[in-house]
Amino acid sequence: MNEQEVRILLTDLAETPAPPSRVDVPRAATTARRQARVRTWTMTAAASVLVAGLVVGVTYAVGGGTPAPEPVAGAPARFDPLIRYASFGWVPDENKMNSSLTVVNDGRFATSVSEFVPDPAQGPMVRQPAAEVGVSLYAAGVKPESEEPLEIWGPTDPAPTVPYAPVTDAPDVNGVPAYWVTVPGEPERIILKWRWAPDAWAEVDVARIDGDLRQSAHRVASEVRIGDTGRLRFPFHVTGLPAGLRPVSSSLSEGGFDAPWRVDLDFATDEQTVNLRLVASPMSAGDDRVPNTTVDGRPVLRQTAGEESGQGVSVAGSEYFDMLFVDDVSGLRTDVLLHTRTEADAAPLGPDGAAGVFRNLTVHPDRADWTDRPDRPDR
Numbered sequence: 001m002n003e004q005e006v007r008i009l010l011t012d013l014a015e016t017p018a019p020p021s022r023v024d025v026p027r028a029a030t031t032a033r034r035q036a037r038v039r040t041w042t043m044t045a046a047a048s049v050l051v052a053g054l055v056v057g058v059t060y061a062v063g064g065g066t067p068a069p070e071p072v073a074g075a076p077a078r079f080d081p082l083i084r085y086a087s088f089g090w091v092p093d094e095n096k097m098n099s100s101l102t103v104v105n106d107g108r109f110a111t112s113v114s115e116f117v118p119d120p121a122q123g124p125m126v127r128q129p130a131a132e133v134g135v136s137l138y139a140a141g142v143k144p145e146s147e148e149p150l151e152i153w154g155p156t157d158p159a160p161t162v163p164y165a166p167v168t169d170a171p172d173v174n175g176v177p178a179y180w181v182t183v184p185g186e187p188e189r190i191i192l193k194w195r196w197a198p199d200a201w202a203e204v205d206v207a208r209i210d211g212d213l214r215q216s217a218h219r220v221a222s223e224v225r226i227g228d229t230g231r232l233r234f235p236f237h238v239t240g241l242p243a244g245l246r247p248v249s250s251s252l253s254e255g256g257f258d259a260p261w262r263v264d265l266d267f268a269t270d271e272q273t274v275n276l277r278l279v280a281s282p283m284s285a286g287d288d289r290v291p292n293t294t295v296d297g298r299p300v301l302r303q304t305a306g307e308e309s310g311q312g313v314s315v316a317g318s319e320y321f322d323m324l325f326v327d328d329v330s331g332l333r334t335d336v337l338l339h340t341r342t343e344a345d346a347a348p349l350g351p352d353g354a355a356g357v358f359r360n361l362t363v364h365p366d367r368a369d370w371t372d373r374p375d376r377p378d379r
Helices: 003-014 028-041 213-223 343-349 354-359
Strands: 083-087 099-105 108-114 132-138 167-173 176-182 189-197 200-207 225-231 236-239 246-254 261-268 274-282 293-295 298-306 320-329 332-340 361-363
Touching (some): 083 099, 083 132, 132 213, 167 213, 176 213, 189 213, 200 213, 236 274, 274 343, 298 354, 320 354, 332 354, 354 361
Antiparallel strands (some): 083 225, 099 246, 132 200, 167 176, 189 200, 236 361, 274 332, 293 298, 320 332
């Protein structure tokens, strides 16, 4: 990992503060860009195999229809990133969908399936536009993505923005008023939004599928299983984290750039002073992270940065980073990424920082052993 890659990773972590106690949701496009950058830095191999129905993927049933969901009395003030809040009842072009992504943070639950078509001529981490279907639930009072400005990507930095428009009436979704939202510059994409609870929005986003976009989007919305909750499962668990450091976001992907899978789990304090990210994925061909030190005799790549550290790559402001990249932990790539405002803020994690967290991390390489309790108070 060279200095430029480290600098990009530091920027990503710096742009991902811990969510405050009141919800403030980043746009999905921003989340996707950050995830793409992280995948690039950690050199995830670009293969694409999705096994439908696996515990971290998007689960759905095809055909037969799904009964209308029961009315929801109210949305949560914030989502639990360890919970799956919805699943698909029907997906168009299901035979094409070979990758999936589920992201949960305080203000939003989002899950999607897509057709992964790499575009190696444009770069190792570039995909061609292809079929995609997603559903998002928003926490109470959170503004949906379609009401935020849409960034138009090009050579200009910062990118110019335009509103999602026009917005027109759509057929009700299970008796609830709904609206079509057109995406500027994307004629093969449509968003359908409605209130999944009296105080919260839901959106279905459908793009580049065979058949009628609006008809398919409406069926997806009508058959999505909202309230079909269950705990997400993780390939690791960690103990000994200080009080006040809670899970704030999770990302679980399969296929595509993250083949066969990748799992991220972020912890943070409500005061936004500490952000800890744990990452696990299978080892793959082309892994080239060169160790520069050891932890308990195990070779690791460790990078620290910040004004107090006096080493590594400095970033603007009084921020501190301690990043540990460990290969072949029972066959898994395991990352511990610690970001605090200052080096002193990392003190509650112990004198060894990311290395201390790694010592308290247990991985579960066998999928049958994945756990729904990744955060455990006991040591």
